[in-house]
Amino acid sequence: MEKNSILKQTSKTVTDSSEQILTQLKNGFSKIGDIGTNTKNKFVDYVKDVFDVLPLIENVGFKTNRLIVGISVPPSIEIHFSRFKELNQEETEKLLELYSDRKMFKLIFKALKMSNEFQGKLSSDTLVFSETCIEISIPPKVSIKYLNKDISNLTKIETEFD
Structure with a gap:
């Protein structure tokens, strides 16, 4: 039971981190595209x-x-x-x-x-x-x-x- 819980928590942390990185990349590319x-x-x-x-x-x-x-x-x-x-x-x-x-x-x-x-x-x-x-x-x-x-x-x- 404990292994499953740790695995789920690790998986959620990795997924959250990946989404955060993707959001930062999108924001960065958006700033480049918005250069006047x-x-x-x-x-x-x-x-x-x-x-x-x-x-x-x-x-x-x-x-x-x-x-x-x-x-x-x-x-x-x-x-x-x-x-x-x-x-x-x-x-x-x-x-x-x-x-x-x-x-x-x-x-x-x-x-x-x-x-x-x-x-x-x-x-x-x-x-x-x-x-x-x-x-x-x-x-x-x-x-x-x-x-x-x-x-x-x-x-x-x-x-x-x-």
Whole structure:
């Protein structure tokens, strides 16, 4: 008798939890669908601004590996970068001055510089630095990504044979 009661109670708890999750998902999708035209247009302009500065970011030594646009509340833009060259202080200052009117450039470049400085202080015997990911959202987020050295070497070998 007691097992049946516990089983029924567990089943009810799981069912209630599932219904709660489904309700939250429906509410979340409803909020996304209710985003007004003005808000959508502002976000599209924001994404276009990011697209426009990516070639400038490449000038400072960072290649864009991928860009992910998160259509959510709040919306987000996730950009994955890898560094292919290091600039000296003079070159960095020149580019910051040249693009001083580009807010998005300064935002991304400063995040990449900070990430570079932080990443330079980290090391691992089994992991190798892979890329930096900047998520432009509320709140913004910078991630430093590492790969297992064995996986990294496999990827390089596979790339050489492609």
